[in-house]
Amino acid sequence: MAFDIFRNILHYGCHFLVPVLFARLFWRQHWKAAAMIMIATMVMDADHLLADPVFDPDRCSVGFHPLHTVWAAIVYLILLLIPSWKVRAVAVGCLFHLFTDGMDCYMGSLKQGTEYAAVQALKNPPGAGFCAAEIIRTDFSVPGQRLPLPVN
Numbered sequence: 001m002a003f004d005i006f007r008n009i010l011h012y013g014c015h016f017l018v019p020v021l022f023a024r025l026f027w028r029q030h031w032k033a034a035a036m037i038m039i040a041t042m043v044m045d046a047d048h049l050l051a052d053p054v055f056d057p058d059r060c061s062v063g064f065h066p067l068h069t070v071w072a073a074i075v076y077l078i079l080l081l082i083p084s085w086k087v088r089a090v091a092v093g094c095l096f097h098l099f100t101d102g103m104d105c106y107m108g109s110l111k112q113g114t115e116y117a118a119v120q121a122l123k124n125p126p127g128a129g130f131c132a133a134e135i136i137r138t139d140f141s142v143p144g145q146r147l148p149l150p151v152n
């Protein structure tokens, strides 16, 4: 639960606050406009509308939705070459959006990994092998339940 809250604060902080930092860093003159452009690149999430279901917390958007693919990333990289701060703000916004979504996927995989480990630990608690051996020995010790001696 605390992990989910941390994950969401980090995710949306990256989507909405880091663009402002980037804008201050790269485009001091037009930082407000640059920040707005980068935040506006959130519209690339409109490609989720093509998916069914539109939102799935356990699905990684990177590599799944069309504007979140490697091909899209290549286009965003090419946009960086265009000598216009507005176009570059779009490119940085999109690339950082992919980074943010990717980081969220990584954190999701960590959580799923932990949950998987917890389920496995419940299924096979430490000493489970020993318990199984105890049960077998108990069964064999019941009179009349002994295995017949091997023939030969």
Ligand SMILES: [Zn+2]
Pocket (backbone or CB within 6 Å): 044, 045, 061, 068, 097, 101
């Ligand atoms: Zn996204």
